[in-house]
Amino acid sequence: MQKSFSPARPCREEDVTYWDIETDVAIVGFGAAGSCAAIEARQAGAEVAVFEVAAAAGGSAALSGGEVYVGGSGGTSVQRAAGFEDSTEDFYKYLMMSGGPGADAARVRAYADNAEAHFRWLQEQGVPYKGTFLPGKWLEPHTDDTLVWSGSEQAWPFSGEAKPAPRGHTAQQEGWSAGRILMEKLCGRAEALGASIHYNARALALVLARDGSVVGLAVRIDGTPRYVRVRRGVILASGGFIANREMLSRYAPGALACETQVSAGNDDGSGIRMGIGAGAAAIHMDQFFATLPYFPPDSLVKGIFVNERGERFINEDAYHGRIAHYVLRQPNGKAWLLVDDEIFGRPMIHRDMTIAAVGETWGEVEAELGLVAGTLEHTVETFNREAAEGRDPGFHKAAAWLRPLTKAPFAALSYCRGDVPGHAFTLGGLATDTDGTVLDADGNAIRGLYAAGRCACGLPRWGEGYSSGMSLGDSTFFGRQAGRHAAGR
Amino acid sequence: MQKSFSPARPCREEDVTYWDIETDVAIVGFGAAGSCAAIEARQAGAEVAVFEVAAAAGGSAALSGGEVYVGGSGGTSVQRAAGFEDSTEDFYKYLMMSGGPGADAARVRAYADNAEAHFRWLQEQGVPYKGTFLPGKWLEPHTDDTLVWSGSEQAWPFSGEAKPAPRGHTAQQEGWSAGRILMEKLCGRAEALGASIHYNARALALVLARDGSVVGLAVRIDGTPRYVRVRRGVILASGGFIANREMLSRYAPGALACETQVSAGNDDGSGIRMGIGAGAAAIHMDQFFATLPYFPPDSLVKGIFVNERGERFINEDAYHGRIAHYVLRQPNGKAWLLVDDEIFGRPMIHRDMTIAAVGETWGEVEAELGLVAGTLEHTVETFNREAAEGRDPGFHKAAAWLRPLTKAPFAALSYCRGDVPGHAFTLGGLATDTDGTVLDADGNAIRGLYAAGRCACGLPRWGEGYSSGMSLGDSTFFGRQAGRHAAGR
Numbered sequence: 011m012q013k014s015f016s017p018a019r020p021c022r023e024e025d026v027t028y029w030d031i032e033t034d035v036a037i038v039g040f041g042a043a044g045s046c047a048a049i050e051a052r053q054a055g056a057e058v059a060v061f062e063v064a065a066a067a068g069g070s071a072a073l074s075g076g077e078v079y080v081g082g083s084g085g086t087s088v089q090r091a092a093g094f095e096d097s098t099e100d101f102y103k104y105l106m107m108s109g110g111p112g113a114d115a116a117r118v119r120a121y122a123d124n125a126e127a128h129f130r131w132l133q134e135q136g137v138p139y140k141g142t143f144l145p146g147k148w149l150e151p152h153t154d155d156t157l158v159w160s161g162s163e164q165a166w167p168f169s170g171e172a173k174p175a176p177r178g179h180t181a182q183q184e185g186w187s188a189g190r191i192l193m194e195k196l197c198g199r200a201e202a203l204g205a206s207i208h209y210n211a212r213a214l215a216l217v218l219a220r221d222g223s224v225v226g227l228a229v230r231i232d233g234t235p236r237y238v239r240v241r242r243g244v245i246l247a248s249g250g251f252i253a254n255r256e257m258l259s260r261y262a263p264g265a266l267a268c269e270t271q272v273s274a275g276n277d278d279g280s281g282i283r284m285g286i287g288a289g290a291a292a293i294h295m296d297q298f299f300a301t302l303p304y305f306p307p308d309s310l311v312k313g314i315f316v317n318e319r320g321e322r323f324i325n326e327d328a329y330h331g332r333i334a335h336y337v338l339r340q341p342n343g344k345a346w347l348l349v350d351d352e353i354f355g356r357p358m359i360h361r362d363m364t365i366a367a368v369g370e371t372w373g374e375v376e377a378e379l380g381l382v383a384g385t386l387e388h389t390v391e392t393f394n395r396e397a398a399e400g401r402d403p404g405f406h407k408a409a410a411w412l413r414p415l416t417k418a419p420f421a422a423l424s425y426c427r428g429d430v431p432g433h434a435f436t437l438g439g440l441a442t443d444t445d446g447t448v449l450d451a452d453g454n455a456i457r458g459l460y461a462a463g464r465c466a467c468g469l470p471r472w473g474e475g476y477s478s479g480m481s482l483g484d485s486t487f488f489g490r491q492a493g494r495h496a497a498g499r
Numbered sequence: 500m501q502k503s504f505s506p507a508r509p510c511r512e513e514d515v516t517y518w519d520i521e522t523d524v525a526i527v528g529f530g531a532a533g534s535c536a537a538i539e540a541r542q543a544g545a546e547v548a549v550f551e552v553a554a555a556a557g558g559s560a561a562l563s564g565g566e567v568y569v570g571g572s573g574g575t576s577v578q579r580a581a582g583f584e585d586s587t588e589d590f591y592k593y594l595m596m597s598g599g600p601g602a603d604a605a606r607v608r609a610y611a612d613n614a615e616a617h618f619r620w621l622q623e624q625g626v627p628y629k630g631t632f633l634p635g636k637w638l639e640p641h642t643d644d645t646l647v648w649s650g651s652e653q654a655w656p657f658s659g660e661a662k663p664a665p666r667g668h669t670a671q672q673e674g675w676s677a678g679r680i681l682m683e684k685l686c687g688r689a690e691a692l693g694a695s696i697h698y699n700a701r702a703l704a705l706v707l708a709r710d711g712s713v714v715g716l717a718v719r720i721d722g723t724p725r726y727v728r729v730r731r732g733v734i735l736a737s738g739g740f741i742a743n744r745e746m747l748s749r750y751a752p753g754a755l756a757c758e759t760q761v762s763a764g765n766d767d768g769s770g771i772r773m774g775i776g777a778g779a780a781a782i783h784m785d786q787f788f789a790t791l792p793y794f795p796p797d798s799l800v801k802g803i804f805v806n807e808r809g810e811r812f813i814n815e816d817a818y819h820g821r822i823a824h825y826v827l828r829q830p831n832g833k834a835w836l837l838v839d840d841e842i843f844g845r846p847m848i849h850r851d852m853t854i855a856a857v858g859e860t861w862g863e864v865e866a867e868l869g870l871v872a873g874t875l876e877h878t879v880e881t882f883n884r885e886a887a888e889g890r891d892p893g894f895h896k897a898a899a900w901l902r903p904l905t906k907a908p909f910a911a912l913s914y915c916r917g918d919v920p921g922h923a924f925t926l927g928g929l930a931t932d933t934d935g936t937v938l939d940a941d942g943n944a945i946r947g948l949y950a951a952g953r954c955a956c957g958l959p960r961w962g963e964g965y966s967s968g969m970s971l972g973d974s975t976f977f978g979r980q981a982g983r984h985a986a987g988r
Contacts (some may be wrong), residue, residue, distance in 0.1 A: 019711065283941055289509075
């Protein structure tokens with residue numbers, strides 16, 4: 011047995027003298043992607059062993075809002091019950107816009123065509139959905155309702171290209187973090203189907219045959235390295251790399267501005283590094299989800315963001331993660347949300363946030379912020395005049411959120427760097443085809459290797475286009491694809 | 500002999516039945532990095548074979564401006580003769596800022612400490628430098644002068660952090676494209692020192708030993724695949740991937756907005772793919788140099804850029820490549836340079852550029868551009884008022900370039916997407932240490948593999964921070980490092 015392992019350095023099959031475990035399919039990580047991969051692989055008749063580094067199931071998904079972004083095919087049962095039709099083409103268009111300049115049309119097509127069926131599948135696995143719609147603008151439901159608006163569907167420029175529909179579907183659980191119930195059900199189902207789960211099991215390195223195909227895995231279980239031989243394939247489902255600062259500085263330095271990792275702590279990029287070590291391409295590694303949650307209450311959406319030049323820079327009704335990317339890139343990391351007395355309310359998250367300036371006039375606020383005289387005043391005057399007419403020609407904020415900011419006192423809530431922690435996770439990862447097969451830098455398959463979830467670069471691959479539920483929707487759907495295809499190899 | 504090759508899929512040493520060529524060091528690419536690597540490797544006593552896919556020497560560098568960005572150590576002989584002192588620390592600070600959030604301090608340190616000596620080395624290789632300073636603001640010298648301001652040294656935010664000095668050093672040649680003489684000299688020197696050069700030789704794949712180290716290369720010469728055994732190492736110096744649209748869409752989709760490749764045509768990313776196939780990490784792959792050359796004449800720098808909201812977005816005296824990145828990200832790809840009659844002149848590059856609007860008042864220009872009434876007018880009024888006072892509090896353009904735009908007629912020159920071709924090359928590439936050794940995803944060395952030039956991720960790794968001469972400075976300096984270290988292995 012090898013003394014030391016490095017994820018990026020695969021072991022050679024010929025150096026393995028003894029296989030401790032043999033299985034058809036080995037899965038690294040028991041979160042959203044890993045559990046769904048396990049379910050499908052078992053149902054396809056494969057022997058499945060899952061290796062999870064934590065002591066418990068669920069991965070980072072268990073700490074999440076538990077929302078999946080699904081629609082199309084005319085609408086899910088929940089969308090239709092709430093009166094929303096959702097054509098596959100509108101869904102497809104929105105997903106393509108969300109994917110940004112590097113959107114993967116084949117992946118989007120596979121998902122748009124099958125997401126409604128995927129939602130039924132999640133229900134069949136026992137994930138509870140109340141089936142109700144929660145109107146308004148929320149980060150995620152704080153109730154046990156199912157359906158919410160969870161992206162930029164109703165906001166410019168998305169609203170003009172694809173007919174909006176709410177698509178965030180959340181498992182039934184009171185309060186936030188419905189990811190717990192989602193993952194309980196999916197992981198429980200995988201276990202019930204006979205997947206063998208190893209906890210406290212750290213994947214150390216892949217094992218490669220002489221032809222470059224993946225034939226196994228080294229794993230540390232109970233402190234001891236073990237070799238796992240796979241007859242069909244290894245599925246990397248071990249998450250992204252938000253918890254690895256060294257990887258962030260090499261690949262996604264922009265994310266270093268966000269202090270809070272959206273992670274259960276094990277998103278150390280080791281799966282991505284194992285893939286790279288096997289010759290895989292890692293793509294869109296600079297991209298990340300970010301948020302500076304500035305609502306609810308949604309009255310705050312009627313405020314306007316300005317930068318240190320006193321200028322607006324975004325339609326404030328866009329998805330909060332899109333806004334966060336715009337805030338993070340303002341000069342010197344300075345941005346404030348301007349509110350008047352009528353719309354002010356303490357943000358539900360970060361209630362102790364910094365009120366950088368208060369005044370009886372916008373000129374006082376401008377002066378207190380130290381901005382150039384007249385800049386902020388001009389911006390607010392222009393906004394107020396146009397908002398009173400129900401229009402926002404510069405930024406295209408929807409009329410429903412337009413209201414002049416005229417009721418003193420006025421305030422500037424600080425979203426300057428350091429005042430509110432940014433929350434982030436990574437979107438870049440291993441290149442895969444729609445079956446989950448990992449691809450090398452020429453786009454050819456690496457035999458025996460699959461990836462899904464944030465270990466792969468999936469549907470969400472552009473921070474500015476993200477919508478809540480896209481990562482879990484992608485992880486669960488493409489996790490299934492990987493499980494089915496690995497089992498069928 | 501293998502029938503087909505794929506760059507990302509290395510050959511196995513045990514499958515090579517016959518080595519057609521044996522050498523100490525094999526170099527892929529005979530451009531800036533490859534020629535300098537060859538010189539150093541030969542001087543260290545190594546047998547060197549260079550494989551160049553083109554029919555002639557020089558690579559993309561031969562078509563370039565031939566400028567190297569050097570300074571520090573108190574100043575090069577040319578800087579000092581022109582009266583510029585340039586401390587290593589100021590040079591270091593500027594390079595660190597230029598590297599952006601992912602700057603590599605070790606690489607910057609190595610370069611800042613040694614760039615002045617590197618310039619002397621270039622002279623020793625026979626590269627001619629007239630030794631004269633050309634004042635003003637140029638893309639590159641159109642004369643045979645040596646030294647120009649070639650970056651954002653005198654512009655905010657750089658000027659406040661590091662004492663400015665001109666650092667673009669261009670080989671002596673009348674007219675633009677001094678890269679020809681630079682590469683003639685460097686490639687000639689490598690040949691004179693006895694490097695064996697194979698033209699029309701396409702590298703097909705690396706050859707890996709069973710322990711993962713690089714021991715050779717498959718190359719197509721005269722239509723026939725040949726195996727090259729290396730006793731010490733392979734140096735990948737085959738350029739970036741601006742000529743490979745599929746790689747751009749996977750790694751740097753932002754660069755797809757630029758129609759013109761800054762390339763001799765062979766920057767197809769094959770070297771990067773070979774490295775990835777050997778388990779290398781490729782980093783900052785999203786980053787690229789871009790320019791929309793809008794001057795000379797430098798009177799145009801006194802104009803102001805506005806977007807479709809009629810707002811400014813950058814200090815126009817920054818490096819043209821930095822400005823291009825800001826232009827490219829404006830909403831809907833819309834941006835115009837506003838000029839008055841006094842500063843107007845046809846840009847030397849793209850003389851036939853689109854004049855999108857002309858008017859006797861700024862209101863007429865605003866209307867002709869179809870902007871919201873009052874937006875552009877307000878911006879120009881503010882700018883003019885502040886420029887008359889010699890200040891630019893919003894964007895910090897230096898006083899030398901501030902002048903109210905008050906002499907009718909007024910015009911808007913179009914830098915909207917499609918109206919002016921963007922010029923681009925890629926900055927992301929293989930991760931290396933300061934010796935040029937290629938690193939895997941855990942940061943460990945891949946034995947026998949080196950990379951330099953745009954095949955590697957070097958000093959310039961942030962599009963917004965690029966300055967002319969950084970890529971050639973990096974390629975020649977770190978090419979030398981790779982050559983010396985490969986030879987000494």
